[in-house]
Amino acid sequence: MKSDIQIAQEATLKPIVDVAKDLGLGEDEIDLYGKYKAKIHLDVFDRLADKPDGKLILCTAITPTPAGEGKTTTNVGLSMGLAKIGKNVVTTLREPSLGPSFGIKGGAAGGGYAQVVPMEDINLHFTGDLHAITTAHNLCAAVLDNHLFHGNELDIDTENIVWPRVVDLNDRALRSVTVGQEGEGVERKSRFDITVASEVMAILCLATDLEDLKARLDRIILGYSKSGTPVTAKDIKVSGSMAVLLKDALMPNLVQTLENTPAILHGGPFANIAHGCNSVQATKLGLKLADYCVTEAGFAADLGAEKFFDIKCRYAELTPDCVVLVATIRALKTHGGVAFADLKAEDLGALEKGLDNLQKHVENMQLYGVPVVVAINRFPDDTDSEVALLDEKVKAMGSKVVLSDVWAKGGDGGVELAKEVVRICDEETPDFKFLYGLDESIQEKIEAIATKIYGADGVDYTPEAEEAIARFTKNGYSGLPICMAKTQSSLSDDKTKIGRPTGWRLTVREVRLSAGAGFIVPVCGKMMTMPGLPKKPAAEAIDLVDGTIVGLF
Numbered sequence: 316m317k318s319d320i321q322i323a324q325e326a327t328l329k330p331i332v333d334v335a336k337d338l339g340l341g342e343d344e345i346d347l348y349g350k351y352k353a354k355i356h357l358d359v360f361d362r363l364a365d366k367p368d369g370k371l372i373l374c375t376a377i378t379p380t381p382a383g384e385g386k387t388t389t390n391v392g393l394s395m396g397l398a399k400i401g402k403n404v405v406t407t408l409r410e411p412s413l414g415p416s417f418g419i420k421g422g423a424a425g426g427g428y429a430q431v432v433p434m435e436d437i438n439l440h441f442t443g444d445l446h447a448i449t450t451a452h453n454l455c456a457a458v459l460d461n462h463l464f465h466g467n468e469l470d471i472d473t474e475n476i477v478w479p480r481v482v483d484l485n486d487r488a489l490r491s492v493t494v495g496q497e498g499e500g501v502e503r504k505s506r507f508d509i510t511v512a513s514e515v516m517a518i519l520c521l522a523t524d525l526e527d528l529k530a531r532l533d534r535i536i537l538g539y540s541k542s543g544t545p546v547t548a549k550d551i552k553v554s555g556s557m558a559v560l561l562k563d564a565l566m567p568n569l570v571q572t573l574e575n576t577p578a579i580l581h582g583g584p585f586a587n588i589a590h591g592c593n594s595v596q597a598t599k600l601g602l603k604l605a606d607y608c609v610t611e612a613g614f615a616a617d618l619g620a621e622k623f624f625d626i627k628c629r630y631a632e633l634t635p636d637c638v639v640l641v642a643t644i645r646a647l648k649t650h651g652g653v654a655f656a657d658l659k660a661e662d663l664g665a666l667e668k669g670l671d672n673l674q675k676h677v678e679n680m681q682l683y684g685v686p687v688v689v690a691i692n693r694f695p696d697d698t699d700s701e702v703a704l705l706d707e708k709v710k711a712m713g714s715k716v717v718l719s720d721v722w723a724k725g726g727d728g729g730v731e732l733a734k735e736v737v738r739i740c741d742e743e744t745p746d747f748k749f750l751y752g753l754d755e756s757i758q759e760k761i762e763a764i765a766t767k768i769y770g771a772d773g774v775d776y777t778p779e780a781e782e783a784i785a786r787f788t789k790n791g792y793s794g795l796p797i798c799m800a801k802t803q804s805s806l807s808d809d810k811t812k813i814g815r816p817t818g819w820r821l822t823v824r825e826v827r828l829s830a831g832a833g834f835i836v837p838v839c840g841k842m843m844t845m846p847g848l849p850k851k852p853a854a855e856a857i858d859l860v861d862g863t864i865v866g867l868f
Contacts, residue, residue: 328432329575338405338569338577338604345569348442351433354566355579355600357524368602369403370636370740374611375620375680377673378813379803381655382645385426385692385722387611389641389729392429392721393690393736394609395574396729402737404576405605406431407597409613410445410568410583411438412511414485414846416867417854427722429729431570431578435864444519445483445510445583447564451557452515456480458553459537460494463501471546473503476538477827483510487847508844512588517798517832519561520582520594521630528565529558535831545790548831567597574726577605586613587803588844590622590834595631602633607740614803616640616676617768624683625750625764626796626834634747637739638680638687639732640714642673644697644705650814659696666701670708671815675806677712679768684746686739687714690732692722753794757784757826760797761837765821769806774821780837783826787835798834800842808840 331353335345345353374390387408394406408431411424416438424434431437440446456478463471482489489507496502510516514535522528533549540546548554567581581597584590591613592598601608612619620638627633645658650672651665673689680687689709693702702718709716717735720728751763758774765771776784787793804810807819827836838844848854856866 327573327575329571331569331571334571334575334577335569337575340569340604346566349436351570352436352442353569354442354563355569357566357596359600360603363603366603369606369608371598371602371633372607372609372637372639372736372740373620373623373635373685374609374639374641375616375623375676376614376641377646377676378615378617378650378806380646380649380813382643382649382658384641384643384646386641387424388426388429388722389639389690389692389719389732390609390611391425391431391572391578392719392725392729393639393732394576394578395429395572395726396721396733397607397609397736398574398576399726399730400733400737402607402733403605404607404609405579405601406572406576407579407581407593407601407608407610409593409611410441410580412445412509412583412585413439413483414509414511417857418485418846418848418852425572428573428725429721430573431580432573433570435867437570437580438867441580442568444564444568444581447560448513448515448519449481449483449510451560452481452510452513454560455535455537455548455553455557458551460500462551463495467501469546469550470540470542471538472541473501476503476505478535478537479506479508481508481510481513485509485846485848485852487843487845490843490845506845509585509588509846511583511585512844514829514832515557515561516582516584517589517829517834519564520584520590520592521627521832522565523595523631525558525562525565528561529554531831531833532557533831536828545830565596567594567600576726584613586619586622588800588842590626590798590832591619592623592627595627598627598633599631607736616679617806618799618801618803620680621750621764621768622798626798628747629749629796630833634745635685636745637736638685639690639736640673640676640680640687641690641692643692643694644701645694647673647705652813661698661701663700663704666704667708669814670705672806672813673709674712675770675815677709677714681713682750682767684748686743686745688732688735688739689714689716690719691716693718693720753796757788757793757797757835761799761823764797764799769821770815770817771807771819771821774823776823777825780823780826783828787826787828792828792830792835796834798829798836799839800836800844801839802842808842
């Protein structure tokens with residue numbers, strides 16, 4: 316049986332050619348993927364080169380909890396709210412990964428009446444971008460092992476190969492594997508990462524055009540020779556084939572919200588193990604096509620927003636105009652120590668304690684010089700006293716609370732938030748600045764993030780991490796930005812530490828280099844780049860009933 320939202324989706328969907336037309340795109344500027352999906356040609360940038368950019372709004376959130384925050388839902392609802400008040404707007408989001416869809420989340424296209432659609436297509440195979448990234452990555456791995464099998468002309472040290480394989484699923488059994496067994500190649504230890512952690516994903520999302528994509532693929536470091544020289548994808552002559560596989564994937568995808576607001580979905584890196592932002596192509600296209608571009612950075616502001624500012628904005632030369640920081644009173648009470656079963660009861664003490672987490676994220680955004688508005692997804696059990704306390708405390712932080720009801724009301728529930736965002740964009744000028752300079756050492760940049768954003772007292776490095784930093788510095792890579800791999804469940808590197816942890820030090824377990832993407836990845840605490848499935852994965856509830864997908868969201 317179809318849900319009310321599925322029925323609403325089918326009733327309101329417009330042909331994507333009409334959505335494109337509303338956005339100023341001609342039929343010859345898109346490639347159709349069925350009736351409701353399309354890819355946008357990159358030569359649209361040439362036509363719009365002289366058009367001024369619109370306003371850039373970033374949606375981020377407090378540290379996630381089981382109570383939920385609704386960042387993507389708010390992003391979609393805000394875009395629909397802006398459309399309701401007559402603004403020309405587009406939302407730009409990431410593409411969901413199959414890993415979470417069949418793991419814990421069970422879908423990632425917004426929620427309630429603030430969704431991007433067609434939801435099932437978006438959450439499953441969509442236009443094939445993640446498959447293309449997976450294939451390009453694994454082609455490189457296959458050619459590398461083939462090179463070893465046929466004599467190893469480059470004298471690659473098989474104990475110092477850093478290029479894994481990837482798959483777009485959560486599969487902890489693949490975290491450590493042995494390849495080339497029983498004479499089928501050179502036997503060696505390796506691993507699988509999830510596709511969204513692939514450097515190819517990051518490259519696709521940061522590439523400015525096809526030539527930049529190819530140049531970044533050339534620079535991928537696969538391992539090192541026995542003399543210590545980096546071996547690249549260009550060295551084994553595979554980057555051209557990888558580019559061929561990614562040619563269509565480089566074009567952003569056009570869909571729509573439940574209220575037909577244009578939505579550009581492109582790229583899907585997680586923010587806990589990658590840089591967590593949709594593609595540069597999508598955001599820059601949104602800024603050219605609309606007066607307001609609402610974008611998103613994954614997980615909480617300490618991860619997605621920090622990487623959005625220090626990596627994406629730096630490479631793409633973007634200046635955000637406003638930050639929307641999403642929270643719920645339920646989540647704040649969770650940070651204050653309330654058990655999930657007790658969240659419906661009023662608890663001003665727990666709310667005030669949990670506000671420490673919100674305050675730290677507000678402070679972090681203010682470090683970048685960008686105006687912040689706090690968007691609260693209101694639940695029916697939230698009391699007026701809790702809302703009043705929240706309003707008072709957030710004003711003291713130098714921000715403002717706006718209640719949002721987009722899950723239940725769609726764009727109508729986002730009108731007040733939209734009005735505040737427009738006010739900020741009209742009346743406040745951002746004084747945007749980066750957290751650190753690229754001329755600082757790798758350790759200095761890591762420590763700036765750890766102490767200023769996470770609130771750590773300092774950083775401890777394993778011997779393996781120190782050795783990697785020394786090697787990267789010697790090889791000339793110290794000038795790259797940092798992409799931290801850290802748990803999303805805490806400001807710290809320990810997922811059990813909720814609220815605003817103090818008196819702790821960040822542990823960097825290993826440090827990886829993504830030379831093609833252009834950043835260094837410190838892996839912190841127990842963070843894994845291949846997630847596992849929960850005891851009861853979402854896959855158990857997903858089914859096909861009379862031709863209708865059920866249980867996906």
